[in-house]
Amino acid sequence: MTINESNLNRFRAMHRESEKYININPIQRGGIVPEKTKRVLDEWINGYSVCDFCEGILDCIKSPPVYEFVHKVLPEFLDVDAVRLTDGARESKFIVMHSISKPEDTVLVDQNAHYTSFVAAERAGLRIEEVPNSGYPEFMIDADRYAEKIDEVKPRLVIVTYPDGNYGNLIDVQEIGKICSEKEIPFLVNCAYSIGRMPISAKKLNADFIVGSGHKSMAASGPIGILGVKEEWEEIIFRKSEKFGNKEVELLGCGPRGLPIISLMTSFPYVVDRVKKWNEEVEKTRYFIKRIENISGIKQLGERPTRHDLNFIESKIFYEISQRHKKGRFFLYNELKKKGIVGIKPGLTKNFKISTYQLKKDEINKVIDAFEEISNL
Numbered sequence: 001m002t003i004n005e006s007n008l009n010r011f012r013a014m015h016r017e018s019e020k021y022i023n024i025n026p027i028q029r030g031g032i033v034p035e036k037t038k039r040v041l042d043e044w045i046n047g048y049s050v051c052d053f054c055e056g057i058l059d060c061i062k063s064p065p066v067y068e069f070v071h072k073v074l075p076e077f078l079d080v081d082a083v084r085l086t087d088g089a090r091e092s093k094f095i096v097m098h099s100i101s102k103p104e105d106t107v108l109v110d111q112n113a114h115y116t117s118f119v120a121a122e123r124a125g126l127r128i129e130e131v132p133n134s135g136y137p138e139f140m141i142d143a144d145r146y147a148e149k150i151d152e153v154k155p156r157l158v159i160v161t162y163p164d165g166n167y168g169n170l171i172d173v174q175e176i177g178k179i180c181s182e183k184e185i186p187f188l189v190n191c192a193y194s195i196g197r198m199p200i201s202a203k204k205l206n207a208d209f210i211v212g213s214g215h216k217s218m219a220a221s222g223p224i225g226i227l228g229v230k231e232e233w234e235e236i237i238f239r240k241s242e243k244f245g246n247k248e249v250e251l252l253g254c255g256p257r258g259l260p261i262i263s264l265m266t267s268f269p270y271v272v273d274r275v276k277k278w279n280e281e282v283e284k285t286r287y288f289i290k291r292i293e294n295i296s297g298i299k300q301l302g303e304r305p306t307r308h309d310l311n312f313i314e315s316k317i318f319y320e321i322s323q324r325h326k327k328g329r330f331f332l333y334n335e336l337k338k339k340g341i342v343g344i345k346p347g348l349t350k351n352f353k354i355s356t357y358q359l360k361k362d363e364i365n366k367v368i369d370a371f372e373e374i375s376n377l
C-alpha cells in the first residue's frame, strides 16, 4: 500500500461501529470510561502532558497529583504497602517474575490462568507448572492441590488468578496465600478482573504481590496496570538504575504517562464508588443467569451460584441451531448483532463468555429477550 491522501483519509475518519450496541464482552465491560472522565481527557491528550512539572520521577509528580495517587491513595485502596503503575497486568506479572527469579526457576500457576501469565513466564525464561482444575462443570481450583504441587515442583513463585478469565471462579485465595507463606514461597494474585470491580485487600489475601489492569477493570483508557508489593519486596522490585539513580529499572525509568494515567486517576472516584456496589452487580448477574437458564439447553458453568459478573455459558441449544441455520456457526453472532448486541466472538455457539457488568436492568432484559428469541429459531 502506498501512502497517499485517499489512504490517509481512512485514518482521519475512523468511527467505532460498536458504540451503538450493547457490548457483553467481559474484557470490555470494566474498561468503559465514564463521560465525566472523557471531558477531562482532552486537556491532557498531548504525549507527555503529565510531565509539565516532573522533577525526574514520574510517580512523584505533585501536579497533577500522581504522587498522592500512587503512593497514598492506591496503597490504601488495595491495602498493600507500595504501588507502581505499569503498562498492564501482564507487564506487572513479568516485572515480578523477572525481578525475583532466575532463568529455569519454576512458576506455579492455576490451570485457569490467563495466557499472559504463561507468556510473561516464557519471557522471563521460567518453567511453568500448573495446578489442575476440577474439570467440568465447575473447573474449580483447590487449595490443597496447590500445597501438593508446591511440595512437588518447589516453585520460585506461585500465581493465582482471582477470578480467572474463563469461568469467573473466585477460589480460596486466602488459604493458598497462607500455604505459600508457611512454605515461604512468594505469592502473586492476578486481580485483573477484580481490582476496580470488587473490594480487594492484598493483606487479607495474604499476597506478596497483587496485579490489576486499568483498561480491564478500572474504567481507564489504558494501557495501564497496577502492581502492589509487600514491603519486604520493595527493594528488589523497585531497584534503581546504577547510572540513573532516580530511575527504577523494571519500569524502564518511568511508568505509563499521558492519557493512560490521567484517565485512571480521573475515573478513580467513580471506581471507588462502583466497588462499594459490587454486591448489586453480583445480584444483577445472578438474575441474568437465572433467566437465561430458563431456556432449555443453556447452563452456566464454573462456580455456582456465580460470584462474579464474568460467566462461562454452555449453550447446547445454540449449537443445535447452528447445525441447521444457513449462516452456520456464525448465526448467533449475526442474530445478536441484528438485535443490537455484540461481544460474543463470531463463530461461537457451544460455549461463550459473557458479562453484564454495569449494564442497566433494561439492557440486561434486552439481552435476555434476545437469547429467548434466538433459541426459538
Ligand SMILES: Cc1ncc(COP(=O)(O)O)c(C=O)c1O
Residues within 6 Å of the ligand: 027, 087, 088, 089, 090, 091, 114, 116, 161, 163, 164, 165, 190, 192, 193, 212, 213, 214, 215, 216, 224, 225
Ligand atoms: C485474567 C486476566 N489477566 C490478565 C489479563 C491481561 O491484562 P492486561 O491487558 O492489563 O495485561 C487479562 C486480559 O484479558 C485477563 O483476563
